[in-house]
Amino acid sequence: MTKAEIVTEIANKTGVEKVAVQAVVESFMETVKDTMVNGENVYLRGFGSFIIKKRAEKTGRNISKNTTIIIPAHNIPAFKPAKTFVNEVKAK
Numbered sequence: 001m002t003k004a005e006i007v008t009e010i011a012n013k014t015g016v017e018k019v020a021v022q023a024v025v026e027s028f029m030e031t032v033k034d035t036m037v038n039g040e041n042v043y044l045r046g047f048g049s050f051i052i053k054k055r056a057e058k059t060g061r062n063i064s065k066n067t068t069i070i071i072p073a074h075n076i077p078a079f080k081p082a083k084t085f086v087n088e089v090k091a092k
Contacts, residue, residue, distance in 0.1 A: 036077050048081040 001009075007025055011018045032042050032050055042050040057073040081089075 044082075046082055046084055048079055048085055051078050051080055052076070053078045 007022045011021045052075050058071050060069050060071045
């Protein structure tokens with residue numbers, strides 16, 4: 001499902017104009033991104049959490065040059081679904 005399909009679905013269910021729904025969806029995504037860039041997690045009860053995972057420094061290999069490289073520690077965004085959400089998906 002694409003963002004446009006989500007906007008259309010919400011507009012059909014709520015009766016709100018697509019332009020307004022798209023503005024809300026865009027604002028929601030921007031708020032989640034800004035919050036995570038600032039180092040905070042976003043918790044949506046019953047749906048899931050947008051969390052920041054910390055990856056430790058590790059040694060990798062460049063196969064083409066046959067050398068080892070150090071991959072520095074870094075943070076990545078991740079989504080962890082709520083247990084009720086996971087159970088609903090498993091049931092179908």
